[in-house]
Amino acid sequence: MKEKSILEDRLMPLMDMASGLPDDFSKGERMLKMIPEDRRGMIGGFLDPLSYKMGVSAMKAFSSYFKNLEQGRKEGKKVILHSFNIPPEIFHALDVAPIFTELFTTLAVNVFPNGAEKYIDYCHEKGLPDSLCSAQLGGLGPILLGDEPKPDIVVSGAPGSCDTNSKVMEYCAKTLNVPYLQIDTPAYNDERGLDYYKIAFRDLISGIESISGEKLDPDRLKEVVGYSNRATELYHEINELRRAVPCPVPNMYSLLSYGVRFTTVGQPKAVPFFEAALASSKERMKRGEGAVGEENVRCLWVYTSIYFDPELFGWLDSIGMTVLMDMLGWFPVTPIETSSTDAMIDGLAEEMFNYPMTRQMRGPWDAFDSWTGDMVHLAKKLNADCCIFTGHMACKRAWGTFGLLNTRIKEDVGIPTLTLEADSWDKRITPTPVIKGKIEDFLEMVI
Amino acid sequence: MSALSELTKVSEALTNSHIESWKGQGKKVLGYNCTYMPEEIVHAAGILPFRMRGTGCTETTLADSYLATVNCSFARACLELLIEGKYDFFDGAIFVYSCDHMCATHSNWKAHGKTPFMENIISVPHTITEYGLKWYRDEIGIFRDKLEEHFEVKITEESLKDAINTCNETRSLLKRLYELRRSDTPPITGAQSLSVLVAGTSMPKDQYNQLLKELLNELAGSEGVSDYKHKLMISGSEIDDPALFNIIEDLGGLVVTDSLCFGTRSFWEPVRENGDPMDAISDRYYKHIPCPRMFDSYSKRLDFVKDMAKKADVDGIILESIKYCDSHGVDNVMLEGDLEDKGIPVLVLEREYGALADTGRIRTRVQAFLERISR
Numbered sequence: 001m002k003e004k005s006i007l008e009d010r011l012m013p014l015m016d017m018a019s020g021l022p023d024d025f026s027k028g029e030r031m032l033k034m035i036p037e038d039r040r041g042m043i044g045g046f047l048d049p050l051s052y053k054m055g056v057s058a059m060k061a062f063s064s065y066f067k068n069l070e071q072g073r074k075e076g077k078k079v080i081l082h083s084f085n086i087p088p089e090i091f092h093a094l095d096v097a098p099i100f101t102e103l104f105t106t107l108a109v110n111v112f113p114n115g116a117e118k119y120i121d122y123c124h125e126k127g128l129p130d131s132l133c134s135a136q137l138g139g140l141g142p143i144l145l146g147d148e149p150k151p152d153i154v155v156s157g158a159p160g161s162c163d164t165n166s167k168v169m170e171y172c173a174k175t176l177n178v179p180y181l182q183i184d185t186p187a188y189n190d191e192r193g194l195d196y197y198k199i200a201f202r203d204l205i206s207g208i209e210s211i212s213g214e215k216l217d218p219d220r221l222k223e224v225v226g227y228s229n230r231a232t233e234l235y236h237e238i239n240e241l242r243r244a245v246p247c248p249v250p251n252m253y254s255l256l257s258y259g260v261r262f263t264t265v266g267q268p269k270a271v272p273f274f275e276a277a278l279a280s281s282k283e284r285m286k287r288g289e290g291a292v293g294e295e296n297v298r299c300l301w302v303y304t305s306i307y308f309d310p311e312l313f314g315w316l317d318s319i320g321m322t323v324l325m326d327m328l329g330w331f332p333v334t335p336i337e338t339s340s341t342d343a344m345i346d347g348l349a350e351e352m353f354n355y356p357m358t359r360q361m362r363g364p365w366d367a368f369d370s371w372t373g374d375m376v377h378l379a380k381k382l383n384a385d386c387c388i389f390t391g392h393m394a395c396k397r398a399w400g401t402f403g404l405l406n407t408r409i410k411e412d413v414g415i416p417t418l419t420l421e422a423d424s425w426d427k428r429i430t431p432t433p434v435i436k437g438k439i440e441d442f443l444e445m446v447i
Numbered sequence: 448m449s450a451l452s453e454l455t456k457v458s459e460a461l462t463n464s465h466i467e468s469w470k471g472q473g474k475k476v477l478g479y480n481c482t483y484m485p486e487e488i489v490h491a492a493g494i495l496p497f498r499m500r501g502t503g504c505t506e507t508t509l510a511d512s513y514l515a516t517v518n519c520s521f522a523r524a525c526l527e528l529l530i531e532g533k534y535d536f537f538d539g540a541i542f543v544y545s546c547d548h549m550c551a552t553h554s555n556w557k558a559h560g561k562t563p564f565m566e567n568i569i570s571v572p573h574t575i576t577e578y579g580l581k582w583y584r585d586e587i588g589i590f591r592d593k594l595e596e597h598f599e600v601k602i603t604e605e606s607l608k609d610a611i612n613t614c615n616e617t618r619s620l621l622k623r624l625y626e627l628r629r630s631d632t633p634p635i636t637g638a639q640s641l642s643v644l645v646a647g648t649s650m651p652k653d654q655y656n657q658l659l660k661e662l663l664n665e666l667a668g669s670e671g672v673s674d675y676k677h678k679l680m681i682s683g684s685e686i687d688d689p690a691l692f693n694i695i696e697d698l699g700g701l702v703v704t705d706s707l708c709f710g711t712r713s714f715w716e717p718v719r720e721n722g723d724p725m726d727a728i729s730d731r732y733y734k735h736i737p738c739p740r741m742f743d744s745y746s747k748r749l750d751f752v753k754d755m756a757k758k759a760d761v762d763g764i765i766l767e768s769i770k771y772c773d774s775h776g777v778d779n780v781m782l783e784g785d786l787e788d789k790g791i792p793v794l795v796l797e798r799e800y801g802a803l804a805d806t807g808r809i810r811t812r813v814q815a816f817l818e819r820i821s822r
Contacts, residue, residue: 127783127795129768129776131517159573159742163547166573166742167777174745174781182742186582187544187570199578361547364568365554391515396771399515400522400551404558 005148006104010111011066018056019063025052044314045252050280051291057273058256065263072097073149078212081143081151081172083136083158083165085355086183089228089266090205090348093221094214100262101169104148105138105425109308116425119145128171133394134425136168143176150176153211155204157352160185161361164394181207185353187363189370194353201349218341224266225344229335231265234274241281242324242382246290247298248281251313251323255305258329258356296320297447300384302375302405302417303327303391303398306435308427315436319443324382328356330374365401372405379413386447387417388439392424418442450661451639458645458687461502461533465650469495475538475598477564480525480552481545482713482735483571485587485728489541490610490652491602492594497537498648498709499525500687501801513555514548519769520800521685522548526555529562539564539597541590543571546740546774564597566590574743575734584729591725607724613652618714620659621647625711627663628703629759632671637681637702638689644709645687675701677820680756682706682782683767684775688801691767695813704759706752712736715751739778748778749785756791763792763820765813769800792820 021028032047046055073079077097084102091098109115119141120134126144128137142148154173158165159182166182173180183204186193209215235257242249256273264270284291297320305326306312316323332354336347352358360371367373379387387409391399406417420438423429448456457463466476475494479486489496501524507514510526528534540562542553553568569586572579591602624643627634635643643662647655676699681692687709692702705711718731736751737744756764766782768775776797783793794816798809 127780129773129780129797131771131776132773156742160544160570163740164773167739167773170742170745171777171781180743182574184572184574184576184579186572187550187568192585193570196578196582200576203576203578363544363550363570364557365551366557391517393517394773396518396773397547397551400518400548401554402515403513404554 006142011107015063015066018059021056025049028052050283051250054276054280057276058260061260061264061269061273064269069097069099078152080153080155082155083169084262085358086157087348087352088263089224092266093224094208094216096212096214101139102135105135106307108138109425115308120426131393132168133164134423136165138425140172151178154178154180156182161358179211185358185362189367197353198346198349221344222338225336225338227268227271228266231270231274232333232335234278238278238281241285244285245383246295247322248284248291250291251316253277254323254325254329292317292320292322294320295322297443298322298324298383298385300324300379300387301326302387302389304424307424309432312432324384330356361397365404372408376408376412379409384415386415388420389417390420390422390424416446450658450665454646454658455642457650458642462536465654469651476536478537478540480549481543482708483543483732484541485732487610487614487728488591491606492600495651501525504528514551517771519548519771521769522552524800526552529556537562541566543569566593573741580733583733587729604724611718611720611724615717616656617652618717621714623663627666632673633703634666634669634671636672636696638692638696641689641692672701675699677762677817678703680704680761680764682752684769684772694810698814698817700817704755706755739774765794765796767796767798770797
């Protein structure tokens with residue numbers, strides 16, 4: 001184990017800096033402009049006065065999340081390494097220190113000059129197949145290499161929606177010799193499926209309680225769910241604004257929203273982010289302005305986004321492409337009933353049951369609320385002109401039914417879809433210039 | 448014709464004289480994809496369960512338009528044969544959610560609308576729990592109801608018990624075959640054994656059991672194989688074509704046992720014959736020797752592999768997986784470490800499904816492995 005983990009050495013200083021940005025745009029602008037343009041990454045997008053507060057709030061939320069992890073480690077709290085598709089509320093309520101593999105990977109690809117390549121390659125050197133998902137390998141690699149401390153518990157929410165993710169987490173727990181808990185997802189989204197899931201969710205909580213020694217405190221749970229509900233209400237209000245033409249919600253919101261959702265929802269820091277995003281979007285709408293300036297095309301990304309190059313979002317802005325949403329940003333959840341502890345646990349289970357990817361990838365393609373159903377619904381609701389599918393080679397279920405989805409979108413919505421073979425976390429597979437070229441060709445020839 | 452020749456013939460093509468005769472009597476055939484599908488229920492309905500395979504498929508051009516190249520070649524081969532009309536003799540098909548590839552194959556199969564009875568996928572939990580067992584029991588109960596409704600048949604407790612007895616007899620006969628394979632001069636090769644196993648998923652069970660009994664009698668008087676260098680075990684992804692076994696055995700290896708879903712994992716454990724038959728069936732199928740699609744059962748898989756290897760006294764184990772099968776791919780990495788730690792030589796081999804496209808590479812790797820064992 002290195003003297004300083006990646007978190008301490010690279011992430012915390014960055015988070016401290018970003019979260020230290022002043023609330024006042026004019027002061028923050030001066031500070032941001034001191035960073036060379038080619039080094040600003042995503043925070044370059046904060047230079048828009050209307051997006052500034054939203055961006056800074058997101059950074060503050062991320063910072064509080066990492067501080068919780070850092071502090072938790074110091075205080076001897078149990079650290080839980082989990083897959084992205086588990087609502088953080090349950091961990092916040094249990095007072096443990098969560099971190100998810102995909103977040104490590106996403107941050108690594110944005111912090112290190114060669115992204116997470118070192119860590120992905122290390123996993124392959126250990127013999128793991130090259131068809132696994134870089135999103136997990138980039139987060140697992142630092143732990144296997146000793147660049148990051150090993151967790152106390154590994155928790156997976158992927159069984160039933162992603163074999164690859166589930167298998168990597170199983171390997172991770174076995175290799176690190178730590179307890180492994182998982183929640184199994186049935187293939188059906190009906191009431192029977194949800195009832196099963198609620199039992200499994202309680203089983204998961206019991207497992208964490210038993211290993212961590214923490215007990216779910218009803219008061220703390222109520223507080224967490226209260227913050228979560230507020231964020232959910234704001235989230236849906238923002239989604240309604242996305243229907244407007246031109247779209248007043250900035251492209252960057254798409255990524256930041258689920259970044260915040262996956263980390264700090266259920267904590268006070270998440271709420272100002274959604275409030276700022278809503279306020280700035282309302283202001284733009286009042287002025288009749290689109291967030292990308294002149295809106296040339298409205299695009300629904302029907303799967304994941306690209307995470308290794310935040311500059312891509314600046315480029316999409318520059319060509320007037322509105323990113324209406326990507327699949328990871330779609331949370332068809334409702335505020336949770338807080339009348340009893342049981343009701344809150346059931347509500348969190350239902351939220352998780354409808355988490356992105358868990359909801360869309362678990363069963364038959366033609367179910368009402370399957371991937372197909374959701375994307376057709378969103379394309380219509382958000383007035384999309386086209387769609388983009390970024391197919392990661394690890395996503396066997398998505399690739400296997402994308403042809404059916406593509407046809408359905410064409411037939412039911414009447415819009416085309418661009419197929420991008422890309423690894424969202426590894427630029428070596430499809431580099432940014434190739435992605436830009438494909439999007440340009442698509443817009444020129446099809447749209 | 449000897450029983451072995453007859454069984455081999457059945458395994459070499461998709462259809463055979465037994466199916467033709469069955470269909471000629473107006474009886475139905477139901478395709479299925481995985482060992483988590485309880486065939487007793489289908490038998491009890493008077494329907495012939497047929498385990499899907501890609502036999503005879505030499506390219507997947509049509510299937511590649513629906514599935515993707517990152518989907519395993521077994522899944523693509525099966526879909527290709529469906530689109531080509533080779534599975535037109537199916538009166539129905541039932542899929543269990545074995546893996547993401549198979550879930551996607553089910554969706555595409557259903558979307559093609561070529562199979563008359565095409566139900567929703569059977570959702571098998573990925574973990575072993577009490578509520579998981581109940582869920583699985585309910586799932587196969589729903590399947591039973593749908594089968595009765597569509598084919599207008601009644602599945603009685605009696606017919607289920609009869610089916611359990613018949614299938615258990617198959618399991619018992621196959622175990623006897625595997626015991627014979629453990630001797631120093633096994634009377635049957637690994638490739639021949641695989642053909643015998645595949646035949647059992649492609650013809651009526653009572654006829655199969657009769658042929659198995661004849662086979663065991665034939666083998667009892669045979670000389671046995673002695674011109675091999677090393678006894679091997681094979682474990683991993685779906686194999687229904689003896690091509691890989693032939694390579695191994697041509698090079699001096701002899702496959703004497705396995706942990707495969709067309710092999711031991713499909714028959715090693717019987718269904719208990721007392722109590723409620725649906726309970727007994729769900730208990731056995733849910734908890735049988737687990738495929739790596741079960742994410743909490745690694746130690747059980749490892750123990751089974753070690754146990755089978757020990758019983759057959761093998762010199763090494765080949766852990767194979769079809770390219771893009773991440774469940775077996777990752778499991779094989781874990782197994783490799785644990786087996787090598789126990790002093791068992793292991794070869795991890797990634798391959799494509801079916802008749803081998805990369806024979807040269809596989810031959811070289813197996814050859815090197817056999818040399819390593821010889822040292």
